[in-house]
Amino acid sequence: MTLRTGPDARPSPPPPDPRPPTAPASFHVLAKPSGPICNLDCSYCFFLEKEALYPGDRFRMPDDVLAAYIRQTIEAETAPEVTIAWQGGEPTLMGVDFFRRAVALAEAHARPGQRLHHTIQTNGTLLTDEWCALFAEHRFLVGLSVDGPAHLHDTYRVDKRGEATFAKVRRGWDLLQRHGVDTNILCTVHAANQAYPLEVYRFLRDDLGARHLQFIPIVERVDDTGVPDDADVTDRSVDPVAWGTFLTTVFDEWVTRDVGTVFVQMFDAALAAWLGLPASMCIFAETCGNALALEHNGDLYSCDHFVEPEHLLGNIMTTHMVELVASSQQRAFGAAKRDTLPHYCLECEVRFACHGECPKNRIRRTPTGEPGLNYLCAGYRAFFGHVDGPMRLMADRLRGGGYADEVMATLRDAPRNEPCPCGSGRKAKHCHAR
Numbered sequence: 001m002t003l004r005t006g007p008d009a010r011p012s013p014p015p016p017d018p019r020p021p022t023a024p025a026s027f028h029v030l031a032k033p034s035g036p037i038c039n040l041d042c043s044y045c046f047f048l049e050k051e052a053l054y055p056g057d058r059f060r061m062p063d064d065v066l067a068a069y070i071r072q073t074i075e076a077e078t079a080p081e082v083t084i085a086w087q088g089g090e091p092t093l094m095g096v097d098f099f100r101r102a103v104a105l106a107e108a109h110a111r112p113g114q115r116l117h118h119t120i121q122t123n124g125t126l127l128t129d130e131w132c133a134l135f136a137e138h139r140f141l142v143g144l145s146v147d148g149p150a151h152l153h154d155t156y157r158v159d160k161r162g163e164a165t166f167a168k169v170r171r172g173w174d175l176l177q178r179h180g181v182d183t184n185i186l187c188t189v190h191a192a193n194q195a196y197p198l199e200v201y202r203f204l205r206d207d208l209g210a211r212h213l214q215f216i217p218i219v220e221r222v223d224d225t226g227v228p229d230d231a232d233v234t235d236r237s238v239d240p241v242a243w244g245t246f247l248t249t250v251f252d253e254w255v256t257r258d259v260g261t262v263f264v265q266m267f268d269a270a271l272a273a274w275l276g277l278p279a280s281m282c283i284f285a286e287t288c289g290n291a292l293a294l295e296h297n298g299d300l301y302s303c304d305h306f307v308e309p310e311h312l313l314g315n316i317m318t319t320h321m322v323e324l325v326a327s328s329q330q331r332a333f334g335a336a337k338r339d340t341l342p343h344y345c346l347e348c349e350v351r352f353a354c355h356g357e358c359p360k361n362r363i364r365r366t367p368t369g370e371p372g373l374n375y376l377c378a379g380y381r382a383f384f385g386h387v388d389g390p391m392r393l394m395a396d397r398l399r400g401g402g403y404a405d406e407v408m409a410t411l412r413d414a415p416r417n418e419p420c421p422c423g424s425g426r427k428a429k430h431c432h433a434r
């Protein structure tokens with residue numbers, strides 16, 4: 001490994017001593033080594049417009065920023081597990097050697113007893129045996145973007161010529177599997193696939209054989225109203241009710257046959273809420289502010305969804321990232337998630353699980369006209385209400401020393417003419433024992 005250093009390489013600041021008291025014990029930084037630059041041109045991508053933030057820039061993370069990111073991340077982490085996370089744009093545009101240098105730097109800086117986790121989110125179209133061998137050797141968790149089978153995936157996930165990408169993504173997935181790489185599918189839900197929850201889920205589970213899934217709603221604002229709380233959304237955005245139906249439909253399939261073998265991030269997050277555990281996804285936490293985004297040049301932003309001038313905290317080449325995370329600006333950003341909740345949410349029976357979801361989606365008004373209601377509210381109310389019974393069953397099993405997957409037999413094998421144990425009020429044969 002040769003790290004390009006030289007007269008132009010800049011030193012970056014040491015960690016503050018003492019550690020700022022407002023610094024969280026753990027936080028997460030998503031680094032974007034090629035900024036928003038991508039080899040694809042997905043219609044719904046919100047990163048591409050971010051090029052305007054850095055006019056004329058080549059969007060390539062230099063080695064001194066790479067070194068600062070790795071060292072400061074490791075210095076900032078108080079837990080024994082350290083995650084080095086990469087995203088884009090498309091991070092594989094940086095080339096394999098960039099990531100070899102990243103891994104070597106992390107290994108050189110890790111303190112005794114610290115365990116390193118490398119993660120990367122990719123569209124998968126540029127993967128080769130060389131990439132997959134690197135991922136396998138260093139146990140990268142690779143997130144691959146797939147929106148379902150080809151006819152759904154290719155609606156919006158196209159290349160710069162507007163051509164379909166599914167075949168290349170499938171090739172990338174097969175390569176990852178051949179090398180035994182740990183994978184996670186990131187499936188966005190939007191107008192084109194929202195009506196096909198089972199087709200999407202079964203494709204990911206059965207055709208791809210994926211075992212870790214994330215469903216992400218596409219909400220694309222169109223700020224043509226001039227009023228932030230009345231922003232419109234594009235036709236590609238998922239419909240709020242369809243989002244709820246998508247989640248509940250997948251949930252019903254999962255809860256009767258896949259608990260413990262297929263891991264759906266949203267369902268795990270819901271179970272954590274029903275168990276009274278801390279939120280496992282920032283969007284469902286009461287406050288946030290511990291998931292930041294690092295641009296290629298060292299600029300640190302409050303969140304990947306707020307890479308905007310007013311949410312720029314500073315640059316890690318001049319201020320250590322732990323100081324930026326601990327800053328009053330960032331703490332206020334995180335607290336605002338709780339402090340700006342409308343009364344409608346404060347009185348909501350599923351607030352303990354939802355917490356108004358992500359502030360970026362709070363672009364609607366409540367029935368009484370209060371601003372700040374989440375665009376997806378109808379979907380989340382339906383979903384969290386729907387899963388209440390099965391979640392209680394799973395949480396009870398776990399609290400009693402059993403296993404969550406016992407819920408599958410409880411629901412499937414219930415007497416068909418008796419009320420379904422999920423509490424829906426329907427006969428089991430018309431509910432989960434179908």
Ligand code: SF4
Nearest residue numbers: 282283288291303358
């Ligand atoms: S703004 Fe949204 S995505 Fe960003 S940290 Fe907060 S909840 Fe998470």
Ligand code: SF4
Nearest residue numbers: 345348354356377381
């Ligand atoms: S379901 Fe709707 S009302 Fe309830 S907390 Fe979530 S966004 Fe607020």
